[in-house]
Amino acid sequence: MELFDIYNMNREKTGRIIPRSDKLKDGEYHIVVHICLVNSRGQMLVQQRWPSKRSWGNMWDISVGGSCISGETSAEGAHREVLEEIGLDINFSNIRPSLTVNFADGFDDIYVIPYDCEPFLLRLQDEEVQAVEWADKEDIFRMIDSGEFIPYHKALIELMFHFVNHCGTYTRDDDREKGRSLA
Secondary structure, three states, X not given: OOEEEEEOOOOOEEEEEEEOOOOOOOOOEEEEEEEEEEOOOOOEEEEEEOOOOOOOOOOXXXXXXXXXXXXXXXXXXXXXXXXXXXXXXXXXXXXXXXXXXXXXXXXXXXXXXXXXXXXXXOOOOOOOEXXXXXXXXXXXXXXXXXXXXXXXXXXXXXHHHHXXXXXXXXXXXXXXXXXXXXX
16 A cells, blocks of 8 residues: 655645545645656657556556655655656666646656667556657647647646756856856
8 A cells, every 4th residue: 555745835744644545635745756758869758558547547648657655755756666667777866856846736846857768678567557659749749639648738848858958947058057046
């Protein structure tokens, strides 16, 4: 049985732990992670979810995603999910999320990682992932439009591709290189 740590709106642990099947109370949140692997050709690894998945069965999704379980940090959850779902052992010890998106029940940490691999060499988790392939942004947009892909906001997909080669929220490279803040 998967257990979730519960957080308050400031992302502080409350000390409460619940089974995945329990409903969160008002003001309670949990952490999920999404990991986007983007190759040197500018394509994202996408996965087709297992047909019997409770949500979004048989649909295409970004590389990897899932909930952090009790006791895990976001990075530890990201490591576990990538290892479980596609068999890659990526070291997340020095990787921070590219962005965090708040949603009704929690915090979604999105990691965008440059990574080259051959999809046929990946070890896919039975009953989670049925297929993986590389897709460019336009392919993903087309799949969203056709209903084959989870209906993410296209602006979010655009941002994921953007963060492959960019960090932060501004474009003044001279300030970033010197370590100066724009604030």
